[in-house]
Amino acid sequence: MPDRAAADMPLVPTQNKLIAARLNEYADLLEAQGDDGFRIKAYRTAAREIEALSDSLRNVFETGGAKALVALRGVGWGIAAAIVEMLTTGHWQQLDRLKGSLTPEALFGSIPGIGEKLASRLVNTLDIETLEDLEAALRLGEKPVPGIGPRRRAAILAVLGQRLERHRRETTMAHGGDEPPVSLLLDADALYRAKAAAGDLRRIAPKRFNPTGEAWLPIMHARRGDWHLTVLYSNTARAHELDRTRDWVVIYFQDADGPEGRRTVVTERTGSLAGIRVVRGREEECRQHYATSPTGVTAAVKNTPPLETG
Template sequence: MPDRTAIDMPVVPEQNRLLAASLNEYADLLESQGDDGFRVKAYRTAAREISTLSDPLQHLFETGGAKALVALRGIGRSIAAAIIEMLTTGHWQQLDRLKGRLTPEALFASIPGIGEKLARRLVDTLDIETLEDLEAALHLGETPVPGIGPRRRTAILAVLGQRLARRRRADTTAHGGDEPPVSLLLDADDLYRAQAEAGDLQRIAPKRFNPTGEAWLPIMHTRRGNWHLTVLYSNSARAHELDRTRDWVVIYFQDADGPEGRCTVVTERTGSLAGMRVVRGRENECRQHYEKSPASVAARLSRTRHP
């Protein structure tokens, strides 16, 4: 007589198992790198749900889009966006970042029409790091890139449009592009640099600009209200070129269930904010913040490092 338990067990597609494994790996890395546990639990809950699903997530997404994924138990918009990224590109930037494997060259080379050599040329010529940066740069077309003529530019933009459209559709009901207040970002920057200097943070070994494979890059996960933050020193080509790898701090932010954003905090070199930490692109807000909190200026100046 057949085992009824075995008959009733759902057959989980291999792709679902792999996606669940990636979510679990992300949760493990968050935990090992000091996350407060909120996201760890969320990603593990989602992984358990996916690992029991008999319906392929690829089919759910193709027939119902992001809404079909969000309708699953334990899967919110941010996790749905991660699943969509893995389904459509075979990669997940947030996981690669925590593992130190994320490089703009590899990201750009994943676009049809861009090989490894052209990807390196794009990074060196345009000083960009994300697909959104690449799309904006190609639309502007102000800096000529050897190897990209009008036809190839059009073809690459078409692929980028399709890929980024999927991600943007997954984020349509999210927080609408809001960013954390500069006070929150500056506090996170201050805490990160203090803990990195004291050696209190886990370190990862970035693949980029690290021929010895040394685990030198401190990483911090923290939560402020509904905002989840991942903070690292910049490991960009420009930061290395200008010797700012211990000054420029990149903050990835995500609200309770929205898309991920990114900003960079640097020491201002000129003008009325010289010597102060500022969020790039939000200098006026930083100026207003310091004007409202003059007592914090001296403290921040004393902690600002000039490499």
């Protein structure tokens, strides 16, 4: 005869269990890769609370949006953004990145109308990695992609719009789009490259461009104030083509109030900043930063308080 108390206990929705498992896996990877305890504890706490939740996360989200998720115990805006991404796209890029399994080909292949070959052409032609990148590139239409005519382009954009619209609306509402100052990003870039050169960082085995499965890609987690950073060398097709995999550094940043952002730091090749490390897309801020540094370029990496790392 079944235990009555057990029979009366609410069943945890399957999707809740899957999301909680992903949050725990993320926390495990952060710990293995040397992150500090703050984020590790936060993700494990959220996973535990979600496992104890009787209502489905999808129902919570559909009823009240990201605000309703944040109202759950243990769930802040950053974790809510991750849950929204999993619910609306089926993927969580932050987890895939730490596992080394993130491939834009697989991500694009999840869109109806994009098969394996077309996904590969999109990546190689447009040099993009995310669904947001794909949407922007197709809207601009600056580079033609073989196999994508006007009708197919419109159909793919329609699907992308539906998939990303609510995710974008909910996470934008939670976060005003603030970014760390360029001084912090340049400092993280310098620290990462120094630690990578010294062999002081954990390495992961990316799935892309790595047929032997070698763990060659150094990964660094760091924190300053409310900003949490994950830093890696670029592993894009373009970086490999131009032999810039040890020059282009990608910094993913997130504070307690919003979703993840991304910037790339490179060695400028032309102009007045040639030979100097700059944050791509924020070159003018870098120019001003170097101009106001007491001793110029050197001060840009020396006069910033040290990042906290694991």
